[in-house]
Amino acid sequence: MNYFSSNFKLGILGGGQLGKMLLYSTRKFDIYTAVLEASDEAPCKIACNEFHLGDLMNFDAVYNFGKQVDVLTIEIENVNVDALEALEKEGVNVYPSSKTLRIIQNKGKQKLFYTDNNIPTAPFSRFAYTSEIEESINNGGLQLPFVWKSAQFGYDGQGVKIVKSLDDLKGLPNVECIAENLVPFKNELAVIVARNPSGETKTYPVVEMEFHPEANQVEYVICPARIDAALARKAEDIALKTSKAFNHVGLLAVEMFQTQNDDILVNEVAPRPHNSGHQTIEASYTSQFEQHIRAILDLPLGRTGSKVGGVMVNLVGAEGHSGQVVYQNIENIMTMDGVTPHIYGKKQTRPFRKMGHVTIVNEDVNEARRVAEEVKKSIKVISE
Amino acid sequence: MNYFSSNFKLGILGGGQLGKMLLYSTRKFDIYTAVLEASDEAPCKIACNEFHLGDLMNFDAVYNFGKQVDVLTIEIENVNVDALEALEKEGVNVYPSSKTLRIIQNKGKQKLFYTDNNIPTAPFSRFAYTSEIEESINNGGLQLPFVWKSAQFGYDGQGVKIVKSLDDLKGLPNVECIAENLVPFKNELAVIVARNPSGETKTYPVVEMEFHPEANQVEYVICPARIDAALARKAEDIALKTSKAFNHVGLLAVEMFQTQNDDILVNEVAPRPHNSGHQTIEASYTSQFEQHIRAILDLPLGRTGSKVGGVMVNLVGAEGHSGQVVYQNIENIMTMDGVTPHIYGKKQTRPFRKMGHVTIVNEDVNEARRVAEEVKKSIKVISE
Secondary structure, three states: OOOOOOOOOEEEEOOOHHHHHHHHHHHHOOOOEEEEEOOOOOHHHOOOOEEEEOOOOOHHHHHHHHOOOOEEEEOOOOOOHHHHHHHHHOOOEEOOOHHHHHHHHEHHHHHHHHHHOOOOEOOEEEEOOHHHHHHHHHOOOOOOOEEEEEOEOOEOOEOEEEEOOHHHHOOOOOOOEEEEEOOOEEEEEEEEEEEOOOOOEEEOOOEEEEEOOOOOOEEEEEEOOOOOHHHHHHHHHHHHHHHHHHOOOEEEEEEEEEEOOOOEEEEEEEOOOOHHHOOHHHHEOOOHHHHHHHHHOOOOOOOOOEOOEEEEEEEEEOOOOOEEEEEEOHHHHOOOOOEEEEEOOOOEEOOOOEEEEEEEEEOOHHHHHHHHHHHHHHOEEEEO | OOOOOOOOOEEEEOOOHHHHHHHHHHHHOOOOEEEEEOOOOOOOOOOOOEEEEOOOOOHHHHHHHHOOOOEEEEOOOOOOHHHHHHHHHOOOEEOOOHHHHHHHHEHHHHHHHHHHOOOOEOOEEEEOOHHHHHHHHHOOOOOOOEEEEEOEOOEOOEOEEEEOOHHHHOOOOOOOEEEEEOOOEEEEEEEEEEEOOOOOEEEOOOEEEEEOOOOOOEEEEEEOOOOOHHHHHHHHHHHHHHHHHHOOOEEEEEEEEEEOOOOEEEEEEEOOOOHHHOOHHHHEOOOHHHHHHHHHOOOOOOOOOEOOEEEEEEEEEOOOOOEEEEEEOHHHHOOOOOEEEEEOOOOEEOOOOEEEEEEEEEOOHHHHHHHHHHHHHHOEEEEO
């Protein structure tokens, strides 16, 4: 198929910041792109060729949109998978597949998938309802502490809680969930794997993630991770194995724990461009967004190495601020070498809402990390 | 002014490929942008916040558009300068200024400006009409050969001809023009200078340009130029002097000749992002498009150094092809390391029309240059 001429249409489910950054690449390649999104104020509103308003969880909305495109992808996992399955049966190329999304959408199924495929992951128990957990603790089937995770619709720190005592269970929603062993880890790592339908596969370098202790959101992503080559190789191999097990097409971001004795455990995956790959726009030979487009269109994959070291800082809404957003001191950080702010274009801020990110690049990743701290201290996402 | 919130509006005159690439940066910074353009099929049609149809040479169209914005810039020089002057008087920030554009729009005035400001340039004569040239040759006022250039509206090989005999004058339009000494040169070089209203100034590394012999269009841009440091310094100094003489704000691309005895002569300038800076998107710490936005909004300028070596190849329509465009072998070039095609999104090709460009980056600029030749041999812009 000739993607670079007319008569081809790419569809994206979701119109948030990931979609917005995907559109940089569709614009660069002049690929005709339609977006389906529920909010009329979404970051993708402009820069796509067609903007369709609709609920991503609604069968008809997704199905009717998907019928109009040749290749359909996502920028968010929470979409109507039954519609994707119906579209696949009718010949639409859907990447990631409905099968992959069904597994990923449910954390219980996702964890089982890892154990079924001999992919190392932290031990866990599944529960149909949170209310069943107390009994399991009482009869010795489950030990404290553990990590409680809602099986569905967990996103950015929602639906995850460390449970140290029975009291911590109070207030949790009574939903399908898992209880996962609390793994003491040295590092959180991630590897993005790209794979196209022809089977060409490439990995990006291992990145290191530092999380905000309260918000459970990534604070810094550091590329490359400051780990030794053997461990990096191990992480890459596990990421590749995971991608292969899913028979995945597009990007698969594999988040992992590096344990105290340097084992690698898969935490979770995202079948799309991911926060752990934003620095690729400035630091890599091929940005993750361009790579996702290349992969799902079965184009040759681009070089995944780094031109320079890269660090990414998330710009999240400051606590105590809700309302019309202001990026305080953004001009200050722009005086620093190798600093690029990305503003997603959301009009309203609220505590911990992802409003943008800043990439810091430098020949020396440690210097980039130092500047990143300056950036972090300087810029604040507040309300007017 | 807070550019990153609402209530600020940037205006761009022109909706071609340069505007399209400027919009990558306004999208990244979430800067509200309006575009005025005569063609409803222009590359900028999407990705701006507002698209206005109108003739850029029409006073009312430009004036009425400019009245609605806070900062006004251009992506093409051929705009109504009287309207810009009126807007400046009414407090709109216009970059480049009407004064700069008046000088640049007329090659005779531009050449005089260089001599008035002691900026080295090839000797020349001005003529009110091409028909006056023959007499000047006959009475010994002008020697053959020389380069005939139309004073106005020269663009990409239009309006330029090497005149070796009186016969070559036949068929030239009878317009205001200059006759410039034919300088035997080793290299064509270019330096892009960025300057903001606060006076902060930065230069990009000197690039080397190889021209297509027939079309008089740039075929390869090589960054950095393979010249010695002293000569590079000389070219940068002359570019800075030129920018200062114009008291320019935004980007100024200064095209220069390196003569046989390593003198530098200014050929012409462009007060905007330029073909000689396209490789900055992939190769530099700050792309020329982001830098232009930073400069005209009086933001701090970004780092201008290179992350890696970069070579740019223009994708122009092949001879003998007019009609619906096809990018033959584009998938081949995407298998090559560090290769990024940029497709401008023009639907119709014709011989020598600029349809896109390809950037090739590599740690080693000579390797990038080698791959660029492979790219050049492989991809063809043809019609269906």
